[in-house]
Amino acid sequence: MPLKDNTETILKNRVLVDVALDPISRKMYLELDPPSLSDNQGDLDRVLDVLNKNHAGISCPLGLMNKVSAVLRQANWQATFTLALFGGQWQVIDVEPGNQTTSQFGLAVDIGTTTVVGYLIDLTTGGVLCTAADYNGQIRFGEDILSRIQAAGDPLGRQAMQYAVVETLNVIIRRLVGQQQIDNQHISAVTVGANTTMVHLLLGLDPERICMAPYIPLVNRPGYIKASELGLTVNPEAPLYCLPGVGSYVGGDIIGGVLASGMHKKPEVALFVDIGTNGEMVLGGQEWLTACSGAAGPALEGGVARHGMRAEPGAVYQVRIDQETGRVEYQTVGGQQAVGICGSGLVDCLAELLLAGIINRAGKFKDGRTEFVVVPATETGTGADVTFTQTDINNIMRTKGAVNAALEYLLESVGCGMDDIEAFYAAGAFGQYLDLESAVTIGLYPDLPREKMIRLGNSSGEGARLALISNQCRQEAEELLRSITYFELNASEAFMNKFVGSKFLPHTNLDYYPTVKEKLIRRGLVTE
Numbered sequence: 001m002p003l004k005d006n007t008e009t010i011l012k013n014r015v016l017v018d019v020a021l022d023p024i025s026r027k028m029y030l031e032l033d034p035p036s037l038s039d040n041q042g043d044l045d046r047v048l049d050v051l052n053k054n055h056a057g058i059s060c061p062l063g064l065m066n067k068v069s070a071v072l073r074q075a076n077w078q079a080t081f082t083l084a085l086f087g088g089q090w091q092v093i094d095v096e097p098g099n100q101t102t103s104q105f106g107l108a109v110d111i112g113t114t115t116v117v118g119y120l121i122d123l124t125t126g127g128v129l130c131t132a133a134d135y136n137g138q139i140r141f142g143e144d145i146l147s148r149i150q151a152a153g154d155p156l157g158r159q160a161m162q163y164a165v166v167e168t169l170n171v172i173i174r175r176l177v178g179q180q181q182i183d184n185q186h187i188s189a190v191t192v193g194a195n196t197t198m199v200h201l202l203l204g205l206d207p208e209r210i211c212m213a214p215y216i217p218l219v220n221r222p223g224y225i226k227a228s229e230l231g232l233t234v235n236p237e238a239p240l241y242c243l244p245g246v247g248s249y250v251g252g253d254i255i256g257g258v259l260a261s262g263m264h265k266k267p268e269v270a271l272f273v274d275i276g277t278n279g280e281m282v283l284g285g286q287e288w289l290t291a292c293s294g295a296a297g298p299a300l301e302g303g304v305a306r307h308g309m310r311a312e313p314g315a316v317y318q319v320r321i322d323q324e325t326g327r328v329e330y331q332t333v334g335g336q337q338a339v340g341i342c343g344s345g346l347v348d349c350l351a352e353l354l355l356a357g358i359i360n361r362a363g364k365f366k367d368g369r370t371e372f373v374v375v376p377a378t379e380t381g382t383g384a385d386v387t388f389t390q391t392d393i394n395n396i397m398r399t400k401g402a403v404n405a406a407l408e409y410l411l412e413s414v415g416c417g418m419d420d421i422e423a424f425y426a427a428g429a430f431g432q433y434l435d436l437e438s439a440v441t442i443g444l445y446p447d448l449p450r451e452k453m454i455r456l457g458n459s460s461g462e463g464a465r466l467a468l469i470s471n472q473c474r475q476e477a478e479e480l481l482r483s484i485t486y487f488e489l490n491a492s493e494a495f496m497n498k499f500v501g502s503k504f505l506p507h508t509n510l511d512y513y514p515t516v517k518e519k520l521i522r523r524g525l526v527t528e
Contacts, residue, residue, distance in 0.1 A: 256463020443506030
């Protein structure tokens, strides 16, 4: 039966980093003296002399020079100039008649493997005006990253992949400008948080070597690119800045998450985890930072489980099972009839089956069955049972095992123990509905005091926003790239040994998970 809806919005516990507003693009209103026989300075020279008093070395692209002259004369020498930063160089990217300084907008984007989210930002305040999201158009080439890398193996494939994600972005832009009733031209900068593969596919770069030893991407720091080069429907001269990545499997989305958490500026040891196709994590604080990525696989993504789906209306995202009666209560996205289970629901199912004694710590059904009915056919929107199968469990066991092993490897590599972690940041859209207790129960998240566990939500998108509005944050992102010690796990025998030993719930060593051990003892499922 459905549960009462008592979920909390992810933003309730979100950590926001305060930064001084210093956006990547800005507007300046000028009132200029018109030329005369005694003042024969060129139109553009006249403008640049004034602009350079505040921003030295400003240039203007050839394609905009005629427009500058025309607008100045049309507007009686009173005009607004949009400036944008390309690396360390300011450029004029637009000119408008009159004072238009209140209309300054930027676009912060999180490009995920499954979903793309865009945030329209008011560059005069740094705040989010509105949000729009859509499925990544690349999905038709494959739901997982490896399929897309293979599809991008030739120039035509790469072109198709790039076109698909650019079209997705343009759909999102159209929705955002429609909501605010603004001109696309007024979006004067774009920042992107995305994993390394998604950045390569956005820019039309060959991602083939990302998944081949020694796992070296074509680029980790793509820098500033003109929006018109990609075909984005914003100001064509606008800069697009992709947050830099650390390596093939720790990309700009994770750098964005570190920025959003602020962990790199705090003295305590913190752990940042983002679980998707990979279980990416960063450990450390202001003195040092380390990172790695365990190949978690797509077990928690929509479409992999038998009745798996994305977190959309009708997806079961919360499950509770009564230990005595076996009665199931559940919650669906939007309160609609159940049609499948999303990732957080799968985690809940596994945790509840363990706590109810229906499966053992190896993740096997005790009575030999091959599936568990979560929602009976009489309550679904499809007329068929929504089930959780033994194969589904096996897949999630591998996923959580990879995360376990990666964390163990990271802690061991720096000589830290679980008790040394003072803050835990759970990132990613996956965490929006994820129950922290269930995640700890199956060993997906570490068993830390709950007051130390902080949900960040879409930290990649928040990192992109910070990069958009703060030059300091962009500098910090570049510095993080150089300061993080990256451990490559794909060829690590030590990691593989830990992975093999982690395929128990919540872990082979129950002492790593004291609160889960206590629950299991209290329910008579294990002995002390």
